[in-house]
Amino acid sequence: MTDPPATPNVRPATAAEAADVRAMHAANRAAWNEAAERYESWYDEAVALIRAGGSNLFPVEHDLIGELRGRCRRAIHLQCAGGRDTLSLWNLGAAEVIGVDISPRMLELAARLTTATGAPARWIESDVLDTPRDLDGTADLVYTGRGAIIWLQDLDSWAAVLRRLLSPVGRLVIFDGHPAEWLFDADDEGRWMATDYDYFGGPEASKGWAPAYIDHLAIAEDDQSWKFARAWTLGEIVTALLGAGLKLERVTEHPVDWWAGHLDVRPEERGRVPLSFSVVATRGD
Ligand SMILES: C[S@@+](CC[C@H](N)C(=O)[O-])C[C@H]1O[C@@H](n2cnc3c(N)ncnc32)[C@H](O)[C@@H]1O
Structure with a gap:
């Protein structure tokens, strides 16, 4: 008899699963509806932040986004979750904000946040791949x-x-996790060590969430929906953006621990490993 896998709720996607993009996205919709529970627990904090004119974005993101006041008629936030970061763009000066997300439960939360703050926001439930065509050419910022x-x-x-x-003058700003971050973790002494993560491994199916992020939900891990994540390589991401015809102005790697996933690493060791990256681009025509 073979031993059961060490983490039975993490496995490579099967070939059949990996071939069906829409089915993987539908699974992620169900999983994120479950995970919205954690975002709901941040609601009061989000209302207070937005009402106070604050921003949940990192300083590095503020630098990338720049001044929006008087320059951004519409900002579109793709995969906006509960809307806290979207409304941060309003506080940063966007005249109108639109959030797109696949999870209706996340968007219900975003709508509550709008009511509580009076923000000029619209929420669209959609797979990001199906973002409505009537928004085409309208975003002075896509974030x-x-x-x-x-x-x-x-x-x-x-x-x-x-x-x-x-829009013709619009800017794209991406700030996301660096795929290399999964290759490193803290050892017992808080120094970086290599994990056995496969950088080129393709989509991975999992249940359960990292304690530093979503953690435990009301639904037991085994009863949660399977979800499909893929740490696209930086080469794949940049190539896709170039392939779409975007004009890349900057691609930057950052040591910023964007989800507090590496707090066990000693302070003096941080800064050596790329944990996030950013892209600034324009339409290129
Ligand atoms: C980690 S959250 C994004 C975090 C966001 N920056 C925030 O405000 O915290 C990922 C979001 O992507 C959404 N999502 C996942 N797959 C999607 C898809 N195919 N289309 C649109 N939204 C998607 C999820 O519903 C979830 O709200």
Whole structure:
């Protein structure tokens, strides 16, 4: 008899699963509806932050996004989750914000946040790949990231959506997890050590969530929906953006621990490993 796998709830996607982008996205929709429970617990904090004119974005994101006041008629936030980061763009000066997400439960939360803050926001329930065409050419800012790309299973179609949403003067800003971050973890002394993660492994199916992020939910791990994540390589991401015709202005790697997933690493060891990356681009025509 063979031993059961060490973490039975993490496995490579089967070939049949990996071939069906829409089925993987539908599974992710169900999993994120479950995980919305954690975002709901942040609601009061989010209302207070947005009402106070604050922003949940990192300083590095503020630098990338730049001044929006008087310059951004519409910002579109793809994979907006509960809307806290979307409404941060409003506080940063976007005249109108639109959030797109596949999870209706996340968008219910975003709608509650709008009611509580009076923000000029619209929420659209959609797979990012199907973002409505009537938004094409209207975004002075398209923003996405902070754990977004990993859930998508067709980067060429995604990049085409990013490009078609941009207005002629629009800018795309991506700030997301660096795929190399999964290759490293803290050892017992808080120094970086290599994990056995396969950088080129393709989509992975899992149940359960990292304690530093979503953690335990009301639904027991075994009863949760399977979800499909893929740590696209930086080469795959940049190639997809170029393939869509976007003009890349900057691609930058950062040591910023965007989800507090590496707090066990000693402070003096941080800064040596890329944990996030950013892209700034325009429509390129
Ligand atoms: C980690 S969250 C993004 C975090 C976000 N930056 C925030 O405000 O915290 C990932 C989001 O992507 C959404 N999502 C996953 N797959 C999607 C898809 N194919 N189309 C649209 N949204 C998707 C999930 O519902 C979830 O809200």
